[in-house]
Amino acid sequence: MLFNYELHDIRYFLSSMTERQCENVDLNLHRDLFCYKPLPSNKVYNFPTVSPKVMSLILEYAYTQSVVVTEDNVLELLVEADNFIVTGVIQACCDFLERKLCVNNCVSICNLAHLHNCPDLRGKAYLYILHHFEEVGALSLEFLQLSVQQLSDLIEKDELNVKQESTVFEAILRWINYSPVERGCDMPALLKQVRLLLMPTEYLVDTVSRNDLVSSSPACMNMVTTAIQMLNESNMERPLTQTRLPSEVLLAVGGWVSHFPSDKIELYNVRADHWVPLSWRHNASLGFYGCAYLNGCIYCIGGFDFISYSSHVRRFSLTSQTWTEVGSMHEERGFLSVATLNGCIYAMGGCQKQKKLKTAERYEPDTNQWTMIASMHKPRTEAGAATLHGKVSGIEVVEDLCHVGFVEKVMDKVNW
Template identity: 45%
Template sequence: MSEISSVYNELRLEQQLCDALIRVDNEEFQAHKIILCNCSSYFRALFTHWSSPNSRVFEIHNVTPDMMKIIIEFAYNNSVSVTNENVQELFIAADRFNVTGITQACCDFLEEHLTPENCIGIWWFTDVYYYPEMKHKAFLFTLYHFEEVVSTSEDFLQLSVEELVKIIENDLLNVKQEKMVFEAILHWIAYAPEERTDYISLLLSNVRLALMSPTYITDNVSNNEVVKASEECRPILLKTMQAMLDLRTKIFSDSVFFNPLARPRLPPAILLAIGGWSGGNPTNGIEAYDVRADRWVNVTNNEEGPRAYHGAAFLNGSVYCVGGFDSVEQFSNVHKFDLSMQTWQEVAPMHSSRCYVSVTVMDGCIYAMGGFDGHDRLETAERYQPNTNQWTVIAPMHEKRSDASCTTLHNKVYICGGFNGNECLSTAECYNPETDEWTVISSMGSRRSGIGVITYGDRVFAVGGFNGTSRLRTAEAYNPHTNTWHSVPSMLGTRSNFGIAVIDDRLFVVGGFNGFTTTFDVECYDVEAGEWSAVRDMEISRSALSCCVVHGFPDMAEYAAPRYQMQFSDEEEEEAAH
């Protein structure tokens, strides 16, 4: 509270110089008109247009004394305590009296407390009181957490058919498998079958049916009693079969983006492959992988120069490129790319130049470890805090490591393998920020330089690399509870100096050097299936790149494969396919 506000509030509490008496249900509140005018256009109109200048007593109805007390105190103190118990009543009162400061505080509170159970209720509530920004946030939350909403929200079953269509037709709807949308529809219909069964064809036409497996379509969709009873569903299923055939033959690979039954939904996260070594030189190329569409999109921003053997980290809506090499010098500098603004800026440099650096994020900080400064392999490590824009040196590692890789698990940083200037390493160690100490852990089964290390399935995975003789396709996983490594299935191909990331519950390895050449190749590992499978190649062949997964910013579609939402006739669809 400012000094002036404090004086006014003291005068109010002492009932001095007050020129308004607000009466609510026989409770009276002394106040100063000018202060209430300052916080609310309602009071300004009340005092200047809806009453004579000499009026002093104002009867206000349809509000509780408790709410009026909070509004008046806010006018003087500019602070309000919003709770789960009072937020709805407070929002309604603030909306009625146009106290924008309180409505904003309520909106902030609602946003912070959005859950799968309450998001639809908040969506409805902010529609009635017309707060489009808050309504949009509640709607997006519903889309992003759809599976949890369906299983936990009682409000889901109360949606109108128009509201349900609005949700399921949206490209941003986040479902791992499209069959979840169909099952959600059946759940909604079953709540009131007599009223809702006739909506099945409308709802089914907004499901991306062609993204399901043929077996699921045959066994669960076509044979569903509600679907079978609807004549209008038959042409939808016929179009689905044609779209599925197109998808599997890949004859019309891009036509799927025009087909509402086959168009992939937008992913909740994007994998970025940044920089690297390509065609004998470093590159500034950035590609974004859309995991839902299985497409790479070139999103290169030419403001940033080329670099290889660097680290990349996603933090607070920005990607940080740390250290690296441009074929002339080893960098200590760090550049930050704002994903929403699509602009680069230089932030504080590290204490050391670090090429072949290992980079990870933990507890809102970026860690940079080891590397090569142009003269020596490094055992030093440092930590960056974005709020202060400062790098702080932390305890050095037990070994010098360049070309290692690192990850975080259970509030510790793990670094594995690398090259110490003489030999490729099988050793590994972990850092505890609470004690500022490194601890040597069990060594890997293989020496690995140019390794990929990532946390996946509550384990630290060490993948590929160079053992001093050949590139590897083997992989192993570390169990921190037993301090042991065990083998996991090998990759399809050998690679070192590649990008690695986990997205959509799968581990992806991107590009790298296969022993003969840099590669476009991408593959992924599914821990549940226990197998590797090929993924669409990058457009740029490169090694010494860095990957990170980005999410949670408003224009994700800028980094995804373009979706075409136009509705086509059958003839237009056929023409677009050709």
């Protein structure tokens, strides 16, 4: 590439040896591309590995702040955007790859994100592997290319989503059998990460202990026989051992007990098909409050005690199992609508005394503050609220007619 630093003129030479010229170029648009390293003495940049098509996309982004990412160009585009430190193109590629995550590509996307320092994409791809481990371990060809350390790190995680621990053992066997000579010696290290005490005794005796890789390893047999002995000696239905966390749970909050409102919270473990009580304050006085889940906490917002309406907000931590009073709303609200979006909580409409409200406000946990936002077009009470594609939708059903309002965050403004 020929680049005249003084004149606004660019020429670049690529792998095809094609010369292109862009006249009257604003150098500030290309500062990230060319100013991260010293200008060559002959003022010539040579990029022999960059295709003209990808370079054109990067330069086009400099002018338009937009780029078309496709399955055909995303890999090369991400590599070159990383080389040139074009963060906008990198983010566009990451967003595209996130949308395309599936069982067949999640491992390679995770590795690609790690290679090009895209931590958000890597985290989402890694969670995808954990949450879809049964399918990945049984079907993915990329799974077979994992290193022993990568596989060990995966199967030790509490978040590994498997209905039966036998699935982990069978995934290990599939991984080893892909290259048995080189990987057979890794069985002791991998079996150590399997939660043997979560397996039925019959499976340990009939399947695990009789596997050739296990039976030929004293270390493996010691782990298996110890687990069998503990299971046989235990009087409990399940020994005290660390179980895997479910990837998703269902929370039931509030309701009524003996004609009085309740703060009872129960958690449904989808994997165990079991409800677990988390909290129950018998002296709860507020009902008709809004409820939202955000960052591991349940927020109970506003409410009505049959005498007055409340602006108070209570937060229940699922980790510490404790209640905390947090920042109050600007307005008292009962029968309100609540939704979460981009790490914030939105409280909309509701009642205040005999008046229906159309006002709305947003809570930011980092500052513990509520901020008034644009009001809805009409007052609403007891409306449903949900988020979809970066918007909050409020739905009110009155006489079989649906009135839908949209909240969209644009820069620092929220418009209905």
